[in-house]
Amino acid sequence: MSAPVLQVRDLVVEYEGRGHAVQAVRGVSFDVHAGEVVALVGESGSGKSTTAHAVVGLLAGGGRVVGGSVRLHDGELVGLPPKAWQQVRGARIGLVPQDPGIALNPVARIGDQVAEVLRIHGRVRRAAAAQQAVEILRSVGLSDPEARARQYPHELSGGMRQRVLIGIALALEPSLVIADEPTSALDVTVQSRVLDLFDDLTARTGSAVLFITHDLAVAADRADRVVVMKDGEIVEEGLTAQVLGAPSHPYTRSLLAAAPQLAVRERVAPRAPSVGASPLLDVLSVSKTFRLPGHAGRTVQAVDDVSFSVPRGGAFGLVGESGSGKSTIARLVLQLTTPDSGTVLLDGAPVVDAAGRALLRRRSQLVHQNPFASLDPRFTVAKIIDEPLRSHRVGSRSQRRDRVVELLEQVALGAAYASRRPGELSGGQRQRVAIARALALEPDLLVLDEPTSALDVSVQAQILALLDRLRRDRALTYLFISHDLAVVRQVADRVGVLHDGRLVEVGPTADVFDHPQDPYTAELVGAIPGRRADLPVLTAAPLERSTR
Amino acid sequence: MTLVSQAPAAVAAPSVVLARPVPGRRRRHPLATPGVLASFAVVLVILGWALVPGLFTAADPLVGVPADKLSAPSAEHWFGTDNLGRDLYARTVHGTGLSLQAALLALGLGLAVGALVGLVAGYLGGAVDAVLMRTTDVLLAIPGLLLSLAVVTALGFGTLKVAIAVGVAEVATFARVMRSEVLRVRTTTYVEAAVLAGARRSAVLARHVLPNAAAPILVLATVQLGVIVLAVSSLSFLGFGAVPPTPEWGSLVAEGRNYLSVAWWFTTLPGLVIAALVLAANRLGRLLEGRTHR
């Protein structure tokens, strides 16, 4: 094999903390060859992003390389003076940043931002650069590139913006392209189209690609080789099929098992629906329109004639991309907002007055998406879980205290957490507290609004397992809302697919995923990452099975 | 087959990932920097001047020794003497009480009225909010010192009236910040969670909104204290405050205006005290700000 394009050896990166330094990357070594895609995989805090930024010399404030070497072809990059770095970045190393929503200058035109990279490196005239920028926009698949060049970033969709950023990164055909979670912020269908484009273009230029992702499924689809990082070190690396098919390190195995997209292959039969006779929740032809702020008279139809019902003890998954109206449905079900037309029945009874709403509030509870925002930072954990009990005057003070401890144990936290505050807890622990609070009043229905989307994949697996156990133990009914189809597939026994406020398909989970009827559902399912890679079914997993 | 079975034990145990020792309440002491220590010292000394001036100087602030007039700072007269031979350090120390009282009165007025207006506007919303906020818009449109001057014109001169005038000009600032804090807290997810938990409006207000909105208001009060000290001393400098010979910081500096060319200390040193207090208050305010926004 020819010499590698990128050669990282014993890289050590430190962050200057308050008074003491923290090593975020500890002795990392790997190569990337021309035409090869290497995925750097890990959870948040694993050092994958820091490694990538060290390679382009763009460590955030306080970070510096304290050891090791980074060589591009034969040139050492560590310790390069600023002037020399400027000639490397953009020309020889391209960077596709994480969040296309904020990675373009909001007050500069698209064309100028693309042309800037040409102007910096090529000494082209302004007019020629503008012309080339339009060609670049055309090459990344934007329609009407002349018009796009004159627009500003906010006038483009997220997918289009990421195409622009890919165009900028590849404009000068760099020998190395670093993609830092390039599509994590995008909807799943957009994500797969953008990644297809990225694959095409890098294959054409023959660039070496360093692909940073937390998503094993994306890595499985896109990478030739996978490097798994944990706590600043590499725990395993090798060919994608080998690492993901027969992982040798326990951490890789646990990551794989926790990844819903890949784990789901194992689940063949859907859970036998433990359905009660009558539906607990009925949503009947509900519609809701919002007025757009700042646009006199213009409205948006957030929810359009949606009907579904959830049997007692069932788990109904509501999936859709951003803006599909799924969160509005959650708010309608919880009576946080009233529908323009249609009704919501709980146990067959409509909610008509304030007393009915109070009853419904008691019997249906919500778990919010973001556990960092849903807990009052000034309260202790005990006070947070106690709040619903106190508000509904359940029991005496000491009874309530016992109940709080009991609830903490049910979510596997234990009484020791009672006196802590949210700021002292991790994301997963906070979400457990939020679940305990939701369970305090013994509700029938739990509305889960993206309960794991703010969490790392292994934490997500724990929370999903907890939710599953709670449902079985306590005969709960779930309305589970998510953009992540793989997660929904794990949790739900029936699924509804939302698109632009309309429910385009409803059915048993396996049917919807395996034999989608609606074209939109088919596109959505087809875009789930982890499908392209033909990996052997995990053989290691049964050994790890928990008896819990 | 259940879902739990797919999550290996190593991952399912909640303690493995992200579990680190819980950081206690005690952190590395952030108060130990020289700037913060000096600020505390300045505030303490000036508070001492205000409360027990006699402890800091034995000289009489009102009666001077004409023979010593306009003498430069020395071991005997730390800040020098004025045109009547009075000890300027004693006048500064004895002027502190009145100047600080005025500033605190103005702060209290602005804080109490402003916070109440902001709370009512933010919590009730609707027409009440609209009327109150348009009113504060107007108060903000009139430059603060001009508004204070108008109030002084109507009420007349004196330290108390100056304090009221400055306080009135501060109301709008506090009302704005209080309202936006109330709105911010009201729309947080944890307040929505409390509503869903069945908490009544009054309970939400008392348990969630007020405690979470109070901290930024108190920080603002510390920061505004500096602004208020400057405004009070400006009005006093213009001659709308205490009647001579009663010493007050602003008027002390004004008295030295005619002796600029012969007695640099006359204006410089009392003014330096004002600047030191404002600087210290701002430094401590920023410290508090940093801690609440942690």
Next chain:
Amino acid sequence: MTGYVLRRLGAAVLVLWAAFTVSFAVLYLLPSDPVSIMLDAANPGGTVDPAQVAELSARYGFDRPPLEQYLVLLGRAVTGDLGVSVSSGAPVSQLLADAFPQTLALTSFALGIALLLGGTIAAVSSWSRSTRLRGALLALPPLGVSMPTFWIGLLLLQLFSFRLPLFPAVGNQGFPSLVLPAVTLAIPLSAVVAQVLARSMRTAWDAPYVETALAKGASRGRVQWRHVTRNAALPALTLLGIAVGNLLAGAVVVETVFSRAGFGGLVEKAVRAQDIPVVQGVVVVGALVFVVVNLVVDLAYPALDPRIARIPATA
């Protein structure tokens, strides 16, 4: 677009009317007796002649019910008649017009200095990679906002008029007499400008689009100039209205320190003599300046920020 302009214009007029009303409420309705105040101020310690009181009350309309007084004054104000000075007898609008050019020269010069000085401090401190330079520069603004304006003026007078006779100490004669007052007025404002701009520039430097620009191979200087400055200046622009209002208020003090004729001198004398019509005139003009500056900012904003420009266009 015309709808947007008209709405802004309407709001500006409304604020102006409300400022007039507030100043009326403060000056005429607070529990004080304007006539005896005026008489006392005009003739301190003199005996009060009931006939004179009645004559003055009738002249200024104090014998009428407050609402009628208000409507009469408002009606006159709309036509530009702000009443007559109690102490000098000259029309208030004439006094304001005479004072305005001096104060305009002072405040606009001070604004220029403040923007230049504050902008430079902010830009250099955010661009520089030297923590020492950055720390030194960022220590300046807290000092600037902590010093009383009158004290800065007196210090400058001492240093540059008496120790080194470079500039005249008092008066309105030509450019040299403008320098020290303008610098005095500019120092606190430049500190505010530096603080606000430095903070928003730091935020801009942390923004992902800066990383994108650096990844293109742009130098720090280019990023500072092309990407950071424009993004950081936009939010700071909205502070301009308040800044100019504060300049006007600061001018009251500075013009007193330097014994300059102008707005500040006018209002200082008027407050001393409790010359209510003049004080009200100055307050209304203060609000007018604030409203005009904000109107200009509001109307210019869409031209500068493309994210806002498109909203009226599509509505």
